[in-house]
Amino acid sequence: MDSKDLTKVQKDREEKLKILREKGFNYPNKFEKKDYLGEISSKFSKSSKSSLEGKKVSICTAGRIVLKRVMGNAAFMTLEDSSGRLQIFLSRNKLNEKLDEAKDLDLGDIIGVKGILFRTNTDELTVDLDSFELLTKSLKPMPEKYKGLTDIETIYRKRYLDLMSNPESREVFIKRNKIIKSLRANLESNGFLEVETPMMHPIPGGANARPFETHHNALDKKLYLRVAPELYLKRLLVGGYEKVFEINRNFRNEGISTIHNPEFTMLEFYEAYGDLQRTAKFIQKLIQDSILVVNDSLKITYDQKNINFEKDFEIRSLKELVKEELNVESLENEEDIFDLAKKKKIKIEKNWGWGKVLLELFEKFVEKKLWQPTFVKDYPFEVSPLSRRKDEEKEFTDRVELFIAGKEFANFFNELNDPHDQEQRFLDQVKQKDSGDDEAMFFDDDYLDALYHGMPPAVGVGIGIDRLVMLATDKTSIRDVVFFPTLK
Structure with missing residues (x-):
């Protein structure tokens, strides 16, 4: 998405927020989240469609919209929180005019939802919503949903986008x-x-x-x-x-x-x-x-x-490792160590003793080969x-x-x-x-x-x-x- 498109997306979302504010929206700071998406998926992963229909499992959760598919009188969305993802289902039968408001939600928005757990005809665990509440409006778009965030520089500088x-x-x-x-x-x-x-x-x-x-x-x-x-x-x-x-x-x-x-x-x-x-x-x-x-x-x-x-x-001696790697028989005195360093073109500072020189030989020629x-x-x-x-x-x-x-x-x-x-x-x-x-x-x-x-x-x-x-x-x-x- 180029900068021109990005500006347009942001303008569209800002306009949506303006309309919401006129209706009284003010970034709510409280929602009593009782269930976590990943835990719901794990707990009911083996529950059949018929058993869920009999149990009428009530769900109250919240998360960020990461996928969205809108149809005429219904919509499917996927929410994500720190524990995982879960699909939600929105229908005009239950939400009435609120469905039109839901269709206006954007990827990245954070919503709180309440509903009953069921399985779709394709057997996907889903929450059939009785109600939802916009908690946070996302004014900038998420990274491209299929590729994720791939730019290394952005990953490190904007870790929140990477984690998202x-x-x-x-x-x-x-x-x-x-x-x-x-x-x-x-x-x-x-x-x-x-x-x-x-x-x-x-x-x-x-x-x-x-x-x-x-x-x-x-x-x-x-x-x-x-x-x-x-x-x-x-x-x-x-x-x-x-x-x-x-x-x-x-x-x-x-x-x-x-x-x-x-x-x-x-x-x-x-x-x-x-x-x-x-x-x-x-x-x-x-x-x-x-x-x-x-x-x-x-x-x-x-x-x-x-x-x-x-x-x-394994336990090895530093000096013996240097001798072994550089195939030398003796490093028993200061002269041997300095001679080897000069032969191996080690730049020796004037204040270095033989110990520092020996360590330089180890770090340059041995250290990177100690894999195990x-x-x-x-x-x-x-x-x-x-x-x-x-x-x-x-x-x-x-x-x-x-x-x-x-x-x-x-x-x-x-x-x-x-x-x-x-x-x-x-x-x-x-x-x-x-x-x-x-x-x-x-x-x-x-x-x-x-x-x-x-x-x-x-x-x-x-x-x-x-x-x-x-x-x-x-x-x-x-x-x-x-x-x-x-x-x-």
């Missing part, structure tokens, strides 16, 4: 809700307490990321939207809670892509006296249950490739400013990341609770920031003070919920699983 016309889009977000409920139920059944921590931080921390800045006028103070809740959740461990979690919104002032949105949803949980191996098993269960709650099997297809969640997830669920362990301490060093290999940390379909899905580690070590790492981060690294962490005096009071040994976990929903629903763009994504 594409049932599969609505289903994705219902599945998202099921996944979050599954995660929450798993954590609560394992003794974790759900908490809320600040969204605005005086000092950004908890992740290497560029923050969004804002200003508090009354305090005349700069604040930052949180990049992660980690440091506040660990303050709660210091305070005496031993198992806490938060399903949270994070904000990172970084690029936009099919897997990155400036605001996104994370699950973070912390367990005092936790164990990495036990935590890995728990994460595996969280992922498996999330897949199963919206799929019939733990064997799924994502981006046209198979993923098997039935088996225990794989835990990657032993990250260099240089790129793990909040992780505890390994006892036997001080240059590495007790940190693990989970990769599936070539993307990171979880990050977890033994938390650093040595205040002297943490203080030095904060100082190292400040040096990196002064050298031009915008993602390096700030020095957080208050968090350091909390550590000086003593934090128990603990494991902390972060899981990206948006990516998990993408995986479970076979969506390759984060924009498909976020109601209102940020766009250029």
Whole structure:
């Protein structure tokens, strides 16, 4: 429909509304809806025509008109609500002059109806209307009824039109809700307490990321939207809670892509006296249950490739994966790592140590090939400013990341609770920031003070919920699983 036709349609509908207003119509704000369309269809799906005639099932419902077929003294329409669709039948025998008013209804209008359930001669479950009421007049037309909404730009910018016309889009977000409920139920059944921590931080921390800045006028103070809740959740461990979690919104002032949105949803949980191996098993269960709650099997297809969640997830060392993928025998010292990076044409910044270079090699050559669920362990301490060093290999940390379909899905580690070590790492981060690294962490005096009071040994976990929903629903763009994504 071109803009000229659209203007004409809108003018016609505005004229209809004007006439309705002259008759006293004023967008009613109350209708006692007793029945939901999808529930009616499900409940009476097996009821025969004769049994419905005997029961005289009374229906009081409401929904948006999505289909309309008008005949001489009758009309069929299909209503849609959040639960599904159902056909209604309007006849002059019951509605008299109100039928002419009904014929003037448009696709997209929202109406409340009352009537008796029956089956048509073609055996379709239908409500024979005794009365109807216009609740909302739609002044702009719905997307084309057969094609639905197909323009990607409009789908993301006007999600309400997408949800209105594409049932599969609505289903994705219902599945998202099921996944979050599954995660929450798993954590609560394992003794974790759900908490809320600040969204605005005086000092950004908890992740290497560029923050969004804002200003508090009354305090005349700069604040930052949180990049992660980690440091506040660990303050709660210091305070005496031993198992806490938060399903949270994070904000990172970084690029936009099919897997990155400036605001996104994370699950973070912390367990005092936790164990990495036990935590890995728990994460595996969280992922498996999330897949199963919206799929019939733990064997799924994502981006046209198979993923098997039935088996225990593989556990591999980061350095060994780099050696294996790039077919090198030794990466035992700093010189080996820098030489390999130069050979592979990695652009090395002047402030990078061997740990950062090793991570760059992993991210460029290995990460995208980890398709089946794989835990990657032993990250260099240089790129793990909040992780505890390994006892036997001080240059590495007790940190693990989970990769599936070539993307990171979880990050977890033994938390650093040595205040002297943490203080030095904060100082190292400040040096990196002064050298031009915008993602390096700030020095957080208050968090350091909390550590000086003593934090128990603990494991902390972060899981990206948006990516998990993408995986479970076979969506390759984060924009498909976020109601209102940020766009250029």
